[in-house]
Amino acid sequence: MKKLRVAILGSGNIGTDLMIKIQRSEFLDCVLFIGRNLSSPGMAKAINMGINVSDESIRAIEKNPNCCDLVFDCTSAKNAIHHWEILEKLGKIVVDLTPAKLGGLCIPAVNLEESVKQKNVNMVTCGGQASIPIAFAIGKTHKNIEYIEVVSSIASKSAGPATRLNLDEYIDTTEYGVKIFSKAKTTKAILNLNPATPCIDMQTTIFAKVDKANLEELKMEIDLIVEKIKSYVPGYQLLVPPIYENGRIVVMVKAIGLGDYLPKYAGNLDIINCAAITVAEEYAKNRNHG
Amino acid sequence: MIDILISDPTLRDGNHAVSHQLSAKQVAIYCEAANKAKVPIVEVGHGNGLGASSLQVGIALESDKVLLETARKNLSNSKLGIHVIPGFATIKRDLQLAIDIGVDVIRVASHCSEADITQRHISYAREKGKEVYGVLMMSHMVSATLLVEEAKKMELYGAEGIIIMDSAGAYLPNSVTEKISALTSSLNIPVGFHAHNNLGLAIANSITALEAGATILDGTARGFGAGAGNAQLEVLVAVLNKLGYNTNIDFYKILDASEIAELEIMQNIPVIKSESIVSGLAGVFSGFSKQVKRLAKEFNVDQRDIYFALGEKKVVAGQEDIIIEVVMEILKKDKHE
Amino acid sequence: MNSLSNSTFIQQDCERSCTDVELLRPLSNKNILITGGTGFIGKWISEMIIYLNKQFGFNTKIYLLARDIETFKSEYPTISKNVNIFFIEQDVKYISELPSDINYVVNAACSPDSREHVSQPLKTIDTILKGTSAVLETSYRLPDLENILHVSSNYIYGNVTKLNQKNIFESDLGVMECNSIHSAYGEAKRMAETLCSIYRNQHRLPITIVRPFAFIGPYQKLDKPWAVNSFIREALIGGNIRILGNENNVRSYMYGSDMAYWMLRILSVEYTGEIYNVGSDEAISILELSKLITKLFNRNIEVTSRYTKDNHNKIHSLVPDISKAKSLDLTNTFSLNESLARTIKWNQLFNNVYS
Secondary structure (H helix, E strand, O other), X not given: OOOEEEEEEOOOHHHHHHHHHHOOOOOEEEXXXXXXXXXXXXXXXXXXXXXXXXXXXXXXXXXXXXXXXXXXXXXXXXXXXXXXXXXXXXXXXXXXXXXXXXXXEOOHHHHHHHHOOOOEEXXXXXXXXXXXXXXXXXXXXXXXXXXXXXXXXXXXXXOOHHHHHOHHHHHHHHHHHHHHHHOOOEEEEXXXXXXXXXXXXXXXXXXXXXXXXOHHHHHHHHHXXXXXXXXXXXXXXXXXXXXXXXXXXXXXXXXXXXXXXXXXXXXXXXXXXXXXXXXXXXXXXXXXXX | OOOOEEEEEEEOHHHHHOOOOOOHXXXXXXXXXXXXXXXXXXXXXXXXXXXXXXXXXXXXXXXXXXXXXXXXHHOOOOEEEEEEOEOOEOHHHHHHHHHHHOOOEEEEEEEXXXXXXXXXXXXXXXXXXXXXXXXXXXXXXXXXXXHHXXXXXXXXXXXXXXXXXXXXXXXXXXXXXXXXXXXXXXXXXXXXXXXXXXXXXXXXXXXXXXXXXXXXXEOEHHHOOXXXXXXXXXXXXXXXXXXXXXXXXXXXXXXXXXXXXXXXXXXOOOOOOHHHHHHHHHOOOHHHHHHHHHHHHHHOOOHHHHHXXXXXXXXXXXXXXXHHHHHHHHHHHHHHO | OOOOOHHHHHHHHHHHHXXXXXXXXXXXXXXXXXXXXXXXXXXXXXXXXXXXHHXXXXXXXXXXXXXXXXXXXXXXXXXXXXXXXXXXXXOHHHOOOOOOOOOEEEEXXXXXXXXXXXXXXXXXXXXXXXXXXXXXXXXOOOOOOOEEEEEOOHHHHOOHHHHOOOOEOOOOOOOOOOOOHHHHHHHHHHHHHHHHHHXXXXXXXXXXXXXXXXXXXXXXXXXXXXXXXXXXXHHHOOOOEEEEOOOOOEEOOEEHHXXXXXXXXXXXXOOOOOEEEEOOOOOEEHHHHHHHHHHOOOOOOOEEEEOOHHHOOOOOEOOEOXXXXXXXXXXXXXXXXXHHHHHHHHHHHHOXXXX
């Protein structure tokens, strides 16, 4: 099978972890790892692994437009906008891991097939990848949901300076994603950083306010969708199956990382990367069939 | 000249005690009374602050908008304060609204080790010309050295004073002295203490803080607040008067305000219940108490077991969902035994 | 419509600060690179060069190097549209080639925003150290290089500022709490000076170091949580002034156009490896400063102080001794009162937030 040639823009933790994961893919070939500085730890890792690297940022692709078919953007929302202007003209597919929201939101367990019809897909947020499939299942089994809320706790150690500075953007993007997929009237996202040692695993609770809970059907839907997520995020698990208490449905899930580039507590990073790879692989499969 | 700046979160921390069900009318009544007593700062809102009304920590009866507008109308001598935790409240959705309504004092809070998340909110509020404080919650959980480091960050972000909270009511006086002295000798700005009464030390700890150099203290009418409640404001004012400190608060009027509060806004006057003692010993956030009580009853689990399990997990304020997880774990364990 | 344009306002300031045009002649027909070019220092040096080109036919070219040029271009059209100003959009840490016609380099990259120093200390250190070494390494290969002005900081004086109440000499050196994240900026700035001396010694690079103190004036961002900035901001938006920390602490402020003239003068002096404090020696207590600002507004402004008692008896003074700069015929042409008045007026006229 011919592999899809992919490039990674951004040599931080997300980009580097993505690169390591792609090495295991039957469908993807990481042809270029792009940053701005050859001496960053991510670059060193890539060079050690024998992957082509560039420190020329988006110019690396502009200079050699035929180098790849798909680009993972792991930079920042601001840069992603600028990159898309260029990559769209070059006809590249972009899997966007920043909160830029230029393309449609993609949650592989929910809308994988639809997503790959677009040239730019956005991976929402880590909390969104963990909570939206559950919110979607609640939306599927309940009508007229008044309100859905998702609360994520992550290990303080797994939240870098950029995450801390951009909590508001995380909240906005996650709330937007939950709303779109659950069709709830209002949504809310909350993020807690917990400094406890040993580090806590990423944990997410989904609350829904519904008139009447349909737990039987919801349980079935959730079991199905959790299995689906597990097929691409092995460390994803249902911690507390749906219960109805105090007028609210409560479901808790957690995500343990694969421990590729960052240790296992960084489940938040793992889940968004696994999702991004899944959508890229779908593009690859379609191309082979098409 | 005020020696000690008193901030009164009766209508904020007290909201925890009634599962965030304070009504606009109650807010109006207490604001009027506190305003008459010339309480310098009256803090109003959901127990977990601005934008925190949620299934996670409790849906408030009134929106932030209603609470703050009502308070604004009834405060003229006193400044209107709010508590803001980034992660719950965003600048665009919540803080802008509060500033438009006309809050005077903004206290931006984070867990004691996570001051970085307050930079944007503190800067924004300062740029809008507001009086801004940094608040470190659950401050018993880190050492004095680490606490100073976080507090200094907030000072550099533009905070005009740092308040450490004994959110779990876990402090003994000697640790109050240690932490407050460390802060006052390292910071250029005033330092404050927010007490909880789980171990019966709220007033004693507040006075200890003051002796160690703190100049800002929080107190609530009848101690109305999360868990076992806060330092009782009218007692605090009496003790401060007796010690010769000036708070600018009218003593008779604050006594009146506390009567009004008891009559109009409290379902129960805070007492130190058995579970509060356990909660304090386990170092668990006081705001958890209502949900722990409800879930313990609902699933027939011992509250004390829940508190000790939460303490072991080192949960922080805002992680109320973990109570459910803990209850489920206890149930599972019970089944096996 | 304002009768006075922003550019006229600024050019008037430049004219006053430029006490002896002939001293800057060495820069005529030369090309200057400024890293961190879109900051306060970069803007003012650009304005001064624009003035010299226009009034005295200097024909000096400026390259401004910064990461985000687009925002700057839209915010400061008078600078960015000038025919003698060119832009290099790049991260200073990663430069490896520079235009070969550069004769002078002003290394002013890294934000002095203390909020960023503590929330992003690693980025701060990287920008200062990797940035400085990239600039020096690349400058080494410039064929017609005459001098590099390395912009250090008064932070490198460490606790001298806490120990002394007299003005700080270039030879004074204090210690710093090396195990604190609050030292990230200061320690990196110290190390950067060491890098400069290494490049000077090992690679024979001509480098002059300046250590700036506090500045004020147009282009100074009032959102910064520093005393003078927040006092002026509060006064402009109708609030009261709160002094944080000891009101008896002593500071001084240099006006933007004076700073620009000083920087260019020091840049153009024949290279001697000297270090110069750049600032004002007109000392004032924070309390007196707040009163001075209050007097410049036509309304009653309440001034209150907030501090911890522990530190109230320790007076912290941060005022440079500038006799070395004076030996180069440099003076502060704007008094503190004039600097404040001018800053307030500029913000009222030209800053959308306050006008």
